[in-house]
Amino acid sequence: MTDFAQLTTMGVGGPIDRLERPSSVAELATAIAEVEAVGDPWLVLGGGSNVVGPDAPFDGTVILTRDVRGIEPIAADDGLVHVRVAAGEPWDRVVEFAVSHGLAGVEALSGIPGSAGAAPVQNIGAYGQEVSETLVSMDLLDPESGAVERVPASALELGYRTSTLKRGAPGVILSIELAFRPGGQSPVRMDQLARALEIEVGREVPLHVIRESVLQLRAAKGMLEGPEHPASCGSFFVNPIVDENWARSLPADLPRWPVGPEEADVAAPLEDGPRLRHYPDRRDVKLSAAWLIEQAGIRRGFSLPGSRAAVSPLHTLSIVNTGGATAAEIVQLAEFIQLRVSQDYGIVLQPEPLVLATRRD
Helix, strand or coil: CCEHHHHCCCCCCCEEEEEECCCCHHHHHHHHHHHHHHCCCEEEECCCCCEECCCCCEEEEEEECCCCCCEEEECCCCCCEEEEEECCCEHHHHHHHHHHCCEECCHHHCCCCCECCCCCCCCCEECCEEHHHCEEEEEEECCCCCCEEEEEHHHHCCECCECCCCCCCCCEEEEEEEEEEECCEEECCCHHHHHHHCCCCCCEEEHHHHHHHHHHHHHHCCCCCCCCCCEEEEECECCCEEEHHHHCCCCCCCCEEEECCCCCCCCECCCCCCCCCCCCCCCEEEECHHHHHHHCCCCCCCCCCCCCEEECCCCCCEEEECCCCCHHHHHHHHHHHHHHHHHHHCCECCECCEECCCCCC
């Protein structure tokens, strides 16, 4: 019997009752239709990089998309290069494909684990880019009706690490369509990346240079997959977004960045308490979750007594499995971090991965 621990990058989670491994988009749709018809619990799992599985046995079916692969060019007349990517294609291979063909739009998203089908669900982003900038549409399966519809990216209401699918809307992505800019170069948008390249923000550089630098930056933070890196989900918390007026009450040295008015709030004070006041005519700002964690007294490498879950020794946004950790230990540490930050700053950090486990598993 397969465990969640074997299928997820965090390496935690108990046995799965049934496992399906479709090898094409058509087989994926059929597998979902079959489990939906039976009425048993089911879960679609890609690279497993954004899931904390439960310790308790999962009495249902996990549909693994890792064999549903393919990157196919699509004809278009808008001056961009369009490709359709199957849901199970590893995301970094999509980036590698684009960069090797001189196609700009996702080069700063290098090294992000997971599958292409999962990328729009949380609108993955890094170093000034988000998948929403290149996403055109997706083939979306309605599990109840079995119908497959080509849905425009706008229907997902993509925001900072969120989408309608992440917020609970029904649907399973079978494939995605992306549109890239030809030319082989792209401007660097973020200070950290610009400093690493020793250039000014906004300067255009070859795509392969951006990709190599991003991979080096992620490796330095322990954010790449591989046996040399501890098991983790990458960033465990998203940077909270709050009203700029409210943010003025926070310490002046807390890093913050203005965000566009279209981005929705993703953080609130205490879980069951009132939401942060939001005024449509005021700008929102994004706060550094890493700074909040560190200033709340949670240092790199921190762990609770007797726990095999720890804050990464390289980056406070990452929780790692130091070896043999349970899902309950991961959740316990995450909740402790949330508690400390909420006590000090009135903000509950929101997890980035899908957490199926509980502290009582």
